[in-house]
Each structure stands twice: as C-alpha cells, then as structure tokens.
Amino acid sequence: MSRRAPKASIDPDARKSWLRRALPLVKAHRGLLITSLVLSFLGLIVQVQIPNLVRIGIDKAIVEHSGRLATYVWAIVGLALGQGLINYLARLYLLRTAYELEYDLRNIVYAHLVRMPFGFYDRVQSGELMSRSGSDIRAVQMYLSFGPSILVQCLIAVVAFVLMLSINVPLAIVAMVTMPIIGVLGVSMRKAIFPVSWLIQARLARLATVVDENIQGVRIVKAFAAEGRQLRSLAESADRIRWAYQQDARIRSRWNPVLDNLPRLGLALVLIVGGILVIDGHTTIGTIVAFNSYVLMLQPPFRLLGMMIMMGQRASASARRIYEILDTPSDVVDDPQAVAPRLRGDLAFADVSFAYPNGTVALDHLNLTLRAGETVAVVGGTGSGKSTLGRLAARFYDVSGGAVTIDGIDVRKIELSSLRSQVGIVPDEPFLFSLSIHDNIAYGRPDAARAEVIDAAEAAGAAEFIEELPEGYDSVVGERGYTLSGGQRQRIAIARALLMNPPILVLDDATSAIDVTVEQRIHGSLKSRMRGRTTLIVAHRLSTISLADRVILMAAGRVIADGTHESLLASEPRYGEVLASAEAPPDPDPGAAAGELSGAERVVRR
Template sequence: MPPTPRRAPRGGIHPDPSKTWLRRAWPIVRAHRALLATSLTCSFAGLVVQVWIPDLVRVGIDEALVDRTGDLTVYVGLIAVLAVTQGVINFLARLYLLRTAYEMEYDLRNIVFTHLMRMSYAFYDRAQSGELMSRATSDIRAVQMYLAFGPSILVQCTIAGVAFALMLSINAPLAVVAMLTMPVIAVLGVRMRKAIFPVSWLIQSRLAGVATVVDENVQGVRIVKAFAAEQRQVDTLARAADRVRWAYTTDSRIRGRWLPVMDNLPRLGLAMVLLIGGLMVLDGNATVGTIVAFNSYVLMLQPPFRMLGMIIMMGQRAAASAQRIYEILDTPADVLDPVTPVAPEPRGDVRFEGARFAYPDGTVALDGLDLHVRPGETVALVGATGSGKSTVARLAARFYDVTAGRVLIDGADVRDYPLDTLRDRVGIVPDEPFLFSVSLHDNIAFGHPGATREQVVTAAIAAGAHAFIERLPEGYDTVVGERGYTLSGGQRQRVAIARALLVNPPVLILDDATSAIDVRVEHEIHEALRDLMHDRTTIVVAHRLATIGLADRVVLIENGRAVASGTHTELLANEPRYRRVLATSVSEVPA
C-alpha cells in the first residue's frame, strides 16, 4: 500500500525576528481560524447556557417556592433541557478545539523538521541531537497548547463578564460586591507572569539537557558498557535531572505563593455576597432566589480565576519554548539551491581547483587542492589520517561549501547545481554506514524508493550482501535494529554499498567503505565493483592495498594538497612519502 502523501503545512512562522513570538506564530493560528472560531463559538454558547441556568433557579425559587405563583416542574424541565444542551455544545467545542490543536501541532512539527532537513552538515557539527529533539517535541507541544487552548481559556474566562452582566441586571449593588476582588486578581496575575517567565525558559533548557544525556547514552550504550561506565553515566543523568528538579521546584514555589491567593479570592467574594446579600434580604431589598443565584455566579467565577493563572503559566512556558524553536528556524542554511541552476550532461568529470576548506572548529582540511578525475577513471586517494581525504567526498557532494577555490562536476561549479540533482550524480558510501530501522529492502532502496525487488537484489549481489541477507529469517524483509546494530560492521557496509549502487550515480565515492569487511569478502566485492566501475568515475578513499588495486591512478594527499600522482607501482618506486603512508596507514604489507 503506497504511503499517504504528506500534507503541506497550512500556516508558517513569520520570518521577521523583531516581531513578538505571538505575532510570528499568528500565520499558523490564522490558517486554522475556521476550526478555532467554531470551537470558540460553541464554547461561548455553552457559557451563555451555563450562566442562564442560575437565573432560572432564581426565578423558580422566587416564583414557585416563595411566592407560589409559578409551576416548579416547568422550571425543573427547562433547567434539564439547558443542561443537556450545554453538554452537547461543550462536546462540539471540545471536539473542534482538539482538532485545531492537532492541526497546529502538525504544522509546527513539519515546519521545524523541514527546516532541520534543509540544514547543512555544519549545523549538525555544532548542534546536540538531544537539544534538537527537545525543541522538536516538548517545545512544540508547549507552543501548540497555548495557541490552541489559550483562546479557549480566555473565552472560558468571559463567563465572568457574562455573569457580571446578568448580576447587574438582577441587583447592581450586590453585583459590585461580588466583583470587588477582580482588580486584585489582575495585579497578582501580572506579578506572577513576571516571576514565572525566566523559570519557564530554564525548565525547557534543562529538560533539553536531560534529553541530550539520554540520547547520547542510548546511542553510545556499547561504549558505556565497554568501559563499565554505567554508574558514572547514571550519576551524570542524576545531576542533569537534579537541575531540572531545582527548576521545577522553583516554579512550584512561585505557583504556591500566588495561586492559592488567586484561587481563594472568589471565596472572599462569596462571603461578602452572603453577608451583604443577607442583610439586603432582611431589609427587603433582595430575594432568597437572588442570593442563591449570586452564590452560583460567584462559584462560577472560581474556575476562570484558576484558569487565568493557568494561562499565564502556559503563556510564559510557550514564550520560552517559542524562542527556542525560533533559534532553529532563524538559523540560515549554509548550503542552498542556486538562484539560476544548471544541469549539464552527466559525464562524471570531477575537478578541484585550488579548493580550500576549514571545518567550523577551525580545522583546516584542504589547503589549495588541485585534483582532476576524468570521466570513467578510478582514482584512489591515499594519505595519513587528517590529510583531507574524506573532505574531498563531502565537498564533491556539497555537504559543505569550499571557503576558496572551486569544485566542478562536469564543468559546472557544484554551487550552481540543484542539490537533489547534484546528489543524484554523486553517490557516497561513508566509512560509518547508517541504516534505518526498516527492512533491508527499504534500506537498500532508500535513494530509489520505487526500486523493484529484482533491482534491489542485483545491487545487493554486486555489494556482496545477497548471501547473508538470504540467510536471515525474513530475507530482504528483515527489519534491522536501530542504526543497523543487529548486523555486523561488515554487513552494514555491504548494505550501504548496495544502497549507493542502486542509485547508479555517474560519480561514485567509496570513503573507506570496505574497512570493516574481511579480506575474502572484500575481494568478492572488488571483483563485482570492477564491472560496475567500468565507465563510471570512482573516487576511492583507500587504506588497504586491495582497495588501492581497484584504481587506475593513485593520488597522495598531504596537508590538504595533492602532492603526488601515479600508479601504485610508480609511487611505490619513486615517492618516499607514499611508502611512509603505506607503512603506517595500510593494513596489508606490500609484496
């Protein structure tokens, strides 16, 4: 069954960082205004019905019980009908509110994830995965809760205004007495808002710290166990969790200081209503039904006051979370599609002209590299660790941009290619292959999702992976564990090679792609690769003589430059630097 097409987000985040966080998020709210407005309308209608019921109780008591001029069953029936009506309206309000909330969350998640997918390697060199996970989950949820539920809570708070209007129509002096505590509530709300905001930011930041510790230890659990560092890592998590606990405790102290006062001020209003109202009844200026109704209205004021404190806290947490999300969205991608793209005829011609590149931490990888790989040629790059060999692959596929010079594919600067076109032409098999937690078929077909089983099997045979896949319980339908750790290192590398071969790129780069494969299997793969590399430009980052033997030409890289070029035999005979690299870097001794 084909996957359901992804729906594009209906709203976005305003790009102007000078706007408030709410104004930047407004396009998302506006995109779902129909659903939200329907929910708020139903919610308000339910409040009107809720406020109407105590007034019916007042009239029923005064007319049916005190004056005995009305029929009590009529009032009971009307109240029952209103109660059912309110239940139906509240159900619809909740239904549409939850739909609005999930639609907004969908948009926010897609906006953040799409931006993360656009970011270049340099961004992920700096970012922590746990921090990104926290911003893409708990921070999004905090913003979504406020955008969707905040307006609903505000509408719920309007019950105070509706009730006050009815109380004024019934008995104005008593209504004023009932609302005397409102100004105090407003002042306390503002003060609590100022106190909670920095703590809310701190909570989200420290939650991200805990997520980072957990993420790193789950992914690195084999290293942790290898060094018997379990208890040390548990202590690290405990320290991170303790910082979160302190932030939550501080938040609780603030809430404990302000919320009880805000919750109980309406009860003070109730006591005043009973006192003043009782005296008015004794003086004949009010009825018993009025006191009962006002008692209900004052009780109705308690949830809005409590929700007022809730919306203040939600707002502060959402503001802190939004700023953390905007930090990601406001970070521009370093590698972008060109304004005027090119797409010359694919031939497989690769050229580096004076290429210079330094990683974000300042490490210089290439320092004026000049290299030309002709169409159909296989070139092995040999050099000491840190000489810049792997960087050649990353620049050819434009994972990074050169800081000086040019990288050309088929005569065009890689910066002039659309990224998807360039990466279709340059296939890379990294030295540390990553597999997804899906079937082996889907892992091999990752770059070509529409590939048939026959095409997948052909690529697996060429990569030397078919035999071990066939021995698995479910063959190509076997689901590998996270990051492919249910397979050996050599098996993962063979699957990665098959994945690259299936795309059939004009330029294939093997970045020490057979380092975890034993010599016998490597020989089988090399025999298959010889046929596949015919008429295909191939760059091999080599550490083994068997891998070097695949190449038509060997280029020695030293300090980010190509210092020698020739066949293996020529360099071995005439280049002492090449012999030194072989002695220290190549796992097989030359014959």
C-alpha cells in the same frame, strides 16, 4: 496516507513578538478554532442562564407560590443537556485545532532541519533538537489552541457580571470587587515565572541530550564499564531539572492560592451584603442563591487564567527556542539560477580551501582533477583531508575558497537534489534505518523493483548473507543496523549507492570492516560497475588501491604526489610510510559474522 504540507508557516520577521510570528499558523486553522470558540461561548451563555432560572424558581415557586416548581426543574435539566452537547462539540473542534497546529509545527521544524547543512549538525546536539521538536512544540501548540479557549471561558465572568447587573447593581459590584486585585497579581506572576520556564525547557533539552547519547552509545558505555559514571551524569542533569521545577512550584504555590481564593472572598461579601439587603427588603433570597452560583462560576475562570499565564510563559520560552532553529539560515542552498544537468563525471577541485565549523582546516589550496570514468584512490594520513573531498563533491559543505566543479559547472550552481542523486557516497560507518534490508538498499529509489535490489546486493557482495537470513530481503535490521556486523552494514551501504547508479561514486573507506577474502570478491563485481563511472576511493588497503587507475597522496590538505601505485612506491617515500602505517591491526569487531572477523583485517581508522 499522503503527507499534507503545512497550511502556513512562521513569520520570518524576528523583530516581531513570538505570538505575532505564530499568527499565520493560527489564521490558517481559524475555521476550526472559531467554530470551537463560538460553541464554547454559546455553552457559557447557556450556563449562566441556569442560576437565573434557579433564582426565578425559588422566588416564584417556593417563596411566592405563583408558579410550578417542576416547570423550572425541567427547564434547568434541558439547559444542562443542551450545554453538555454544545461543550462536547466545542471540545471536539478544539482538539482537532490543537492536533492540526501540532502537525504543522512539527513539519515546519522538520522541513527546516532537513535543509540544514552538515555544519549545523556538527555544532548542535541531537538531544537539543529532539527537545525542541518535541516538548517545545507541544508547549507552543497548547497555548495557541487552548489559550483562546481559556480566554473565552474567562468571558463567563463578563456575561455573569452583566446578568448580575440586570438583577441587582450594588450586589453585582460587591461580587466583582476582587477582579482588579486578580489582574495585578496575574501580571506579577507572569513576570516571576518566565525565566524559570525558560530554564526548565533548556535543562530538559540537556537531559534529552544525555539520554540520547547514552542510548546511541550504549555499546561504548558497556565496553568501558562506564554505567555508573553515566548514571551520575544523568542524575546531575535530573537534579538540575528538579531544582528548576522546585522554583516553578514555589512560584505557583505562592500565587495560585491567592488567585484561587479571591473569588471566595467575593462570595463572603455577597453573603454579608446580600443578607443585609434581604433583611431590609431590597432583594430576595433567590437573588442571593443566584449570586452565590455566579460567584462560584467565577472561580474556575480565575484558576484557568492563572494556568494560562503559566502556559503562556512556557510557550514563550519554547517558541523562542524553536525560533532559534528556524531563524538559523542554511548556508548550503540552491542558487536562484541553479541547473539540473545530467552529469558525465568530470570532477575538479580548483584551488580549494576548506575548514570545518570548529575551525579545523581540512583542505589548503588543493588542486585535483578526475576525468569522467576514471577511478582514483586517495591515500593519506589521519587529518590529511581525504574524506572531505567527497563531502565537498556532494556539497555537504561549501568551500571556503576556490571551487569544486563537475563537467565544468560549479557545484554551487547545480540543484542540490540533482547533484546528490548523481554523487553517490558510501561512508566508512554506514547508517541503516530500522527498516527491511530491501527498503534500506532501495532508500534512494523507493520504487526500485526487487530484481534491481537483488542485482545491487550481488554487486556489493551482500546477496549471500542476506539470503541466509530467515526473511531474506524482508528481514528488518535493528536500530542503526546493529543486528548486522560492520562488514554486512558496509555491503548494504555499497548496494544502496550502486542502486542509484550515480555517474560519480565516492567510496570513503567503504570496505574497511569487510574481510579481505570477501573484499576481493566484491572488488571483482565493483570493477565492472566502475567502468564509465568516476570513482573516488578513500583507501588504506593495497587490495582497494589496486582498483584505481591512479593514486593521489595527500598531506595537510594538499596533494603532494600523483601517479600509479608502482611509480609512487618507487619515487615517494611518504607513500610507503602511509601504506606501512595501515598495517596496524585493529581491535576485533565483536559483532563480525563468521568468515568476516575484523581481527583478520588490517584497517586504518581515520
């Protein structure tokens, strides 16, 4: 099924109330919503006719014996069946409206999230985003769709009051005397429940973050036997939510009984006043029975009104949390005059300065040029800014000063989709989706033929282990690819980048988890793939550095030496120190496959 674009969006004017901002979305689905509301209203018209028929039946057929009781009974049955059919259709259209609104809201939020730059995700917790994309959207959807329906349901009070006035004016006034009191109480309840609703949603988001981090980091938790500590952290978050829910329950328990029982007070008044009127001969027994039914009809709308008030406060809190995301602009966007050229690969960093959102300075007036088709290895200690080069080349972040250019064009003047399709990046910790190996390799080119996928896998040295899997390229990897070893995941990531055939390739320590022997085989195929392709290699191993035409040594965000491996060894002592520090062996990878044990590797983690 093809994806349908949202029919409308949220009003971007942050000065408006949350409901006015959501109105364009509601208007886009007004056909379904209005149909549902009209049907609901028709159902109410039918419903209020039944007590009136009961009144007439009692007075005419039972008291006065001037009509047939069966006639009124069958008329009541017919109205009940008609009301049932109308309510079924109204409910059907209402639920369709609700699901359409939720679909559009989710797509609006997700579309905004995928436009946000890396810096946004550096400072926002994933659990927070999950909560706002889940429970907050559901709270807003419930109010936008069911709120109007509840208002229509509350109209039964107006319709019933009109009918009561047509039957007996004094008794109608007595029956509705509690209405102003309910209105005042409803406003007071709304003011009391809003801050608690906000607190509940915020603490649910915090709990979602804790759960997400524990699931994603379960291997670390178990490795450090920290299950107890994490359970305590989860319990603390759950306790804070429980406290907030308890406050919510206290408010509800204080106000709801009053809102629910005020209509019953009206019933008692009707019985007292109506009984006196019957005794005095000013009304009939059928009228009292009908009025009792009408007063009982008023109770559900009042209960729904209380529920709507609570729904509205929760939706208000949730909408504001959603709007906080939607109102956060992306600072990495396409320029209005952006172009989409076919790039050759001349990559240059001209007086580039850059600091991450947390203030960490990564590059300090750096100057570096890579000619098209050149392979350059970047070497440096921890925090020297090596990995930042590739991130700026693909414009995951924008520079703080200076410019990054490709073929003389500032990357900020190139369409993002075009730029990123031509700058392939293989990170040191690759992410795999819970898809088949074929789909993971073909992620950038979903229409790629199997032969192309196999060719990319062979170039990355991945074909051998893939073919040994029970289902080969159709084998589905586990979440984040953890059913594979670290080296296997890296090889699939390399294949994924090679399949795109980008003119610029960034290998960010992309073979750090691969056995040296396997790495050498991969290098053999990579050399042929690098010809004519600008390649930036963040490297620590001598075997990886040997792929490069020249080597760049970085420190404190600057290039401090540039030359061949041999010339740097001979003239730059700091280069030898960096290479020597890379000889410290890492901890073994418990998931490494046979022949690919990380304990045999010499890797430096940045």
